[in-house]
Amino acid sequence: MSTTEAIERDADPSSEDRWAAVRDMPPSAKLVAKVLDYEDTLTQSQIAEESLLPPRTVRYALSRLEEEGAVDSRFSFSDARKRLYTLNV
DSSP, X not given: OOHHHHHHHHHOTTXXXXXXXXXXXXXXXXXXXXXXXXXXXXXXXXXXXHHTOOHHHHHHHHHHHHHTTSEEEEEOSSOTTXXXXXXXX
């Protein structure tokens, strides 16, 4: 995207901000969303490893992100005890 296109997109009030659902969330939720943005699909333990956040904090962040519809989760086919999380924004 060129600089001109970026400026026009920002100036256009009808363009939807991709990160609007995440903007007012706690910093841990923003970090988890950014990790998922880079890594695509991860388990909760993989997110904790990548973000260096405690598992409990990752659980809380994922629950907040799921409430807002910013993250989708599904069961892992290889291990049904685990869930896979994907960014939805």
